[in-house]
């Protein structure tokens with residue numbers, strides 16, 4: 001066991017300090033209740049790009065293939081765990097859409113909302129967002145069971161269920177102004 005390299009530690013500290021200085025969570029209280037307050041680095045954007053996308057890509061890729069080795073099943077277990085954990089983070093109160101001061105790269109394109117409008121919409125409909133995050137968690141748990149059973153068919157149907165949860169939340173919270181054919185409710 002080697003410790004965390006020094007460069008990495010200082011990066012983490014600098015990053016945390018940078019965020020804390022303008023984070024609305026940090027201003028308002030003690031870190032005593034981790035369930036109630038999201039970690040300072042978590043934003044919807046970060047959860048999507050850094051956690052959900054890599055984990056679900058690995059799962060979908062495996063589901064589209066034919067042969068999964070034992071070593072791969074173990075890795076996939078970790079990926080399914082990540083989806084469940086990411087869904088838990090999405091359910092937290094006071095989650096920012098993006099880190100303070102940031103904007104979305106594709107703001108207002110294709111009927112998508114700006115980060116500011118998205119934040120207002122999320123804050124006003126937090127319960128619906130949490131419920132949709134719960135559907136993501138359920139689908140993640142379905143994947144977890146498929147992986148534990150090493151069952152390809154279950155991995156494929158779980159993968160489809162997973163995809164449906166992405167679509168319905170994106171439709172509601174990311175590009176609600178885009179009226180696509182067969183929109184989900």
Ligand code: HEC
Nearest residue numbers: 044045048052056129132133136162165166169170173174
């Ligand atoms: C509970 C709601 C919710 C669920 C479920 C959800 N997302 Fe998202 N996602 C969002 C919101 C809101 C945005 C827009 C903000 C942003 O771009 O980060 C987004 C944005 C994204 C982006 C764009 C990130 C970028 O570069 O701007 C990707 C990719 C993404 N989600 C992937 C997924 C995948 C894959 C799933 C399903 C496995 C999923 N999301 C499930 C709410 C959700």
